[in-house]
Amino acid sequence: MDRTRYLEPAVREDLAAKMVLVAGPRQVGKTTLARAILASSDAGAYLNWDNRRDRAEIRAARWPAGNALLVLDEIHKWRPWKGWLKGEYDRHRERLRVLVTGSARLDLYRRGGDSLQGRYHHYRLHPFSLAEAAGGPPAVPAQPGAELAVPARGEREALEALMRFGGFPEPFLSGSARTLRRWQKERFERFFREDVRDLEAVRDLASLELLADLLPERVASPLSLNALRENLETSHRALTHWMEIFERLYYSYRIRPHAASRVRALQRLPKAYLWDWSVVPSEGARFENLVASHLYKFCHLLEDREGHRVELRYLRDRTGKEVDFLVVADRKPWFAVEAKLSATDVDPALKYFRERLGIPWAYQVVRDARRDFIEAGVRVLPADRFLAALA
Numbered sequence: 004m005d006r007t008r009y010l011e012p013a014v015r016e017d018l019a020a021k022m023v024l025v026a027g028p029r030q031v032g033k034t035t036l037a038r039a040i041l042a043s044s045d046a047g048a049y050l051n052w053d054n055r056r057d058r059a060e061i062r063a064a065r066w067p068a069g070n071a072l073l074v075l076d077e078i079h080k081w082r083p084w085k086g087w088l089k090g091e092y093d094r095h096r097e098r099l100r101v102l103v104t105g106s107a108r109l110d111l112y113r114r115g116g117d118s119l120q121g122r123y124h125h126y127r128l129h130p131f132s133l134a135e136a137a138g139g140p141p142a143v144p145a146q147p148g149a150e151l152a153v154p155a156r157g158e159r160e161a162l163e164a165l166m167r168f169g170g171f172p173e174p175f176l177s178g179s180a181r182t183l184r185r186w187q188k189e190r191f192e193r194f195f196r197e198d199v200r201d202l203e204a205v206r207d208l209a210s211l212e213l214l215a216d217l218l219p220e221r222v223a224s225p226l227s228l229n230a231l232r233e234n235l236e237t238s239h240r241a242l243t244h245w246m247e248i249f250e251r252l253y254y255s256y257r258i259r260p261h262a263a264s265r266v267r268a269l270q271r272l273p274k275a276y277l278w279d280w281s282v283v284p285s286e287g288a289r290f291e292n293l294v295a296s297h298l299y300k301f302c303h304l305l306e307d308r309e310g311h312r313v314e315l316r317y318l319r320d321r322t323g324k325e326v327d328f329l330v331v332a333d334r335k336p337w338f339a340v341e342a343k344l345s346a347t348d349v350d351p352a353l354k355y356f357r358e359r360l361g362i363p364w365a366y367q368v369v370r371d372a373r374r375d376f377i378e379a380g381v382r383v384l385p386a387d388r389f390l391a392a393l394a
Contacts, residue, residue, distance in 0.1 A: 130170030
């Protein structure tokens with residue numbers, strides 16, 4: 004089934020002015036996106052660093068003649084890639100458009116001394132969210148501070164498919180439990196045998212795999228590294244390094260608590276979520292992870308495409324009151340979200356934080372709800388309608 008990925012129009016537009024770097028987890032569709040853009044170009048070439056023949060072409064700088072699109076996949080695995088790419092781009096920028104795809108290593112390198120500064124736009128490609136899974140047209144980007152434009156109808160069937168199969172294209176589009184199991188197994192093995200091996204210096208790979216086994220059980224809860232350290236019998240330094248590896252290689256991500264002077268906020272423990280929420284065993288935690296991933300994608304798109312400063316946080320004070328998510332724009336609370344499987348009674352913590360912090364919009368997102376109503380300043384609504392607003 005052919006689909007236009009949500010970043011394709013933006014990438015096409017930006018390629019006319021600069022290089023474009025697209026990062027994201029393994030098998031999220033980066034290569035498919037690049038090939039779709041290449042297929043509609045008059046001339047071009049796709050070269051993958053993992054292919055020996057392509058690697059020779061890259062090192063020899065043998066590019067297509069004339070005006071062309073050059074796609075370089077996994078080039079970040081070559082240590083001097085940034086300085087080399089800067090030189091090639093500056094030499095050929097009048098005729099070559101350049102699209103670079105790869106893992107989170109792109110994200111890592113662009114934070115350091117950035118020799119490519121001013122020459123590229125950077126995007127993070129996410130798995131399918133509900134709007135993309137349902138195949139609807141791209142929505143107009145939300146404006147920070149404004150109320151979300153919730154559609155009149157949702158996509159309940161697409162939501163249930165995302166809950167079951169996750170948002171990665173291959174298992175989702177297959178709709179097959181057997182395909183999902185095989186895909187999960189193969190992705191897990193390739194992640195450790197290829198991505199970690201090629202990009203990270205890890206001596207104790209067995210403990211890193213054990214950590215990956217433990218994380219799905221801890222999704223949506225404050226993550227104590229001390230507790231994990233005792234389970235794994237390792238040092239705090241090693242565990243911190245392993246969690247950073249998972250984030251750099253798009254296996255997991257952490258959401259940190261929002262610090263505010265008006266509440267006695269918990270300022271240290273983050274919550275961990277997985278890019279592939281289909282492996283989370285608890286239905287409640289899996290649904291929260293699904294909502295987190297939609298919000299995370301929403302924030303990244305507003306940053307990468309529109310240039311807004313947007314962050315995803317959660318709320319928790321020292322008395323135990325907690326709200327699952329808070330979207331912060333330009334360091335100000337924009338909207339809060341509480342995810343529920345079936346409860347439609349407004350969560351007291353959501354009301355408390357909305358009033359205490361002056362949060363403009365508050366949503367209680369319920370997987371099994373049918374009604375859409377407002378009570379005490381909180382909008383309670385079906386999850387499939389809310390998530391569709393995050394296109």
